[in-house]
Amino acid sequence: MHEWALADAVIATVERIYEENGRKRVLSVQVLIGELQHIEMEVFSTGLQDLLAERPFSFDVFHFETDKASFRCNACGSEWLLDEHTELGEEELEAIHFLPEAAHVYMRCPECGSPDFVLLKGRGVTIKSVELSDD
Amino acid sequence: MIDPRLDVIDRRLEPVGRIIPVSSAKGGVGKSVCAALLAQSFARQGYRTGLLDLDFQGASAHLLLDIELEFPEEESGIKPLRTGNLDFMSFAAFSREHAVPLRGSAVSQAMLELMAITIWDPLEILLIDMPPGIGDEIFDVLRYLRDPEFLVVTTPSSLVRHVVERLLAMLSELRVSMSGVIENMVRSDTDTQTAELASRYGTTVLGSIPFVEGIEDLLAAASRGKTLPDKLANAVRSVSARIASAGASANGLSSG
Numbered sequence: 001m002h003e004w005a006l007a008d009a010v011i012a013t014v015e016r017i018y019e020e021n022g023r024k025r026v027l028s029v030q031v032l033i034g035e036l037q038h039i040e041m042e043v044f045s046t047g048l049q050d051l052l053a054e055r056p057f058s059f060d061v062f063h064f065e066t067d068k069a070s071f072r073c074n075a076c077g078s079e080w081l082l083d084e085h086t087e088l089g090e091e092e093l094e095a096i097h098f099l100p101e102a103a104h105v106y107m108r109c110p111e112c113g114s115p116d117f118v119l120l121k122g123r124g125v126t127i128k129s130v131e132l133s134d135d
Numbered sequence: 136m137i138d139p140r141l142d143v144i145d146r147r148l149e150p151v152g153r154i155i156p157v158s159s160a161k162g163g164v165g166k167s168v169c170a171a172l173l174a175q176s177f178a179r180q181g182y183r184t185g186l187l188d189l190d191f192q193g194a195s196a197h198l199l200l201d202i203e204l205e206f207p208e209e210e211s212g213i214k215p216l217r218t219g220n221l222d223f224m225s226f227a228a229f230s231r232e233h234a235v236p237l238r239g240s241a242v243s244q245a246m247l248e249l250m251a252i253t254i255w256d257p258l259e260i261l262l263i264d265m266p267p268g269i270g271d272e273i274f275d276v277l278r279y280l281r282d283p284e285f286l287v288v289t290t291p292s293s294l295v296r297h298v299v300e301r302l303l304a305m306l307s308e309l310r311v312s313m314s315g316v317i318e319n320m321v322r323s324d325t326d327t328q329t330a331e332l333a334s335r336y337g338t339t340v341l342g343s344i345p346f347v348e349g350i351e352d353l354l355a356a357a358s359r360g361k362t363l364p365d366k367l368a369n370a371v372r373s374v375s376a377r378i379a380s381a382g383a384s385a386n387g388l389s390s391g
Contacts, residue, residue, distance in 0.1 A: 002211075004212065005143070006251070013137055017137075095229040098213060098252070100248065102230060105234070105235055106233070115234070116238075118240075125139060128137075
C-alpha cells in the first residue's frame with residue numbers, strides 16, 4: 001500500500017498550489033499515472049479519498065490518465081514499449097512497483113541486450129495540471 | 136509537469152533528528168565501513184538510529200551489518216528494515232545482489248522516490264552512506280534534505296587527502312554544515328596533516344579509525360552479537376561520542 005504515500009504527495013502538492021494562489025477553488029487536477037510503476041488504481045484512489053477528508057477540495061476534481069512507458073537504448077538507439085517486455089517475473093515487477101529505477105536492474109534492450117537505456121516516459125505518478133477558479 | 140514527491144520529503148523526515156551523510160571524494164576509503172560502524176555504535180548505545188544506503192551502485196551497508204534483504208513492509212508507504220535499534224533502507228532491498236546500472240537522472244529519481252515513500256519512525260540520527268565522489272547524490276542531498284551535516288572520510292594517504300580536499304573546499308564554498316572528518320585506516324597516530332586539512336576548512340577531526348585486517352567480517356560478526364576488538368571499538372565509541380556531543384549542544388540529541 002505504498003500507493004498511499006504517493007497519494008499523500010499528490011494532495012500535498014495540490015494543497016501547496018491552493019495556498020500559494022490565494023486559496024482559489026480547485027476545479028480539476030490531472031494526474032498522470034506512469035505505466036512502469038504498476039500503481040494499483042483502486043488502492044491509490046482509496047488512499048486519495050481517505051486522505052482528502054477535511055481538505056478544501058474533493059476527490060471529484062481528480063482525473064487520471066495512464067502514461068504508457070517507453071524506453072530508448074543508448075547503445076543501439078532502438079525504442080520500445082513496456083508491454084513488449086514480457087519476461088519480467090513477479091518479484092522483478094514488485095521491485096519496479098516500489099522503485100521504478102529497478103527497471104534498469106532487471107530489463108535489457110530487446111534489440112541489443114544493453115542495460116544502458118533511458119526511460120522516455122511513463123515512470124510513475126506526476127501532476128499534469130491543476131486548474132483553479134478565477135474568482 | 137509537477138513532481139508531487141518534492142512536497143512530502145520534508146514531512147517524511149520530520150521524525151528524524153540529525154541527518155549525517157558520510158561522504159568522501161575518493162572511493163575505497165572506507166565510507167561504508169565508517170557509516171556502518173557508527174550506525175552500529177549509536178544503535179548499541181541506545182540511540183534510535185537510521186542508516187540509508189544511497190550508494191545505489193555499490194550498496195554494501197547491508198553486507199557489513201549482516202542485514203538480510205527483503206522487500207520492505209508497506210504501511211502508508213514503505214517501512215525501513217529494522218534490526219534492534221537500527222532502521223535501514225537501501226536500493227539493494229529491490230536490486231538484491233544484481234548490478235545497478237543507473238545514469239545520473241535515474242539516480243536522482245530513485246533517491247527522490249525512496250525519500251518520498253519511506254516512512255521513518257522517530258530517529259535521533261540518520262546516517263547516510265553516500266557514494267564516492269561529488270555527483271548527483273551530494274547535490275540531491277543538499278537540495279532536498281534539510282540541514283545535512285556532512286561527515287567526510289579520508290585516510291592517511293596523501294593522494295586521498297589531496298582529493299578529499301576538493302570535497303571539503305566545495306562543502307565550505309557552499310557553506311554546508313560539516314560534522315567533521317574521520318581519518319580511516321590509520322596505522323600510527325603521529326600524523327597531523329589531516330587535522331591541518333580539516334582546520335583549513337573550518338572543521339575538526341572527529342577521530343581516527345585504526346586499520347584492522349578483516350574489518351568487514353568483524354563488523355558483520357559484531358552485528359550477530361560478537362564484540363569488536365578493543366582498539367577498534369574504543370575508536371568508534373570516541374568518534375560517536377564526539378558526534379553525539381556536538382548534536383547535544385546544537386540539536387538536542389539526547390542519550391537513548
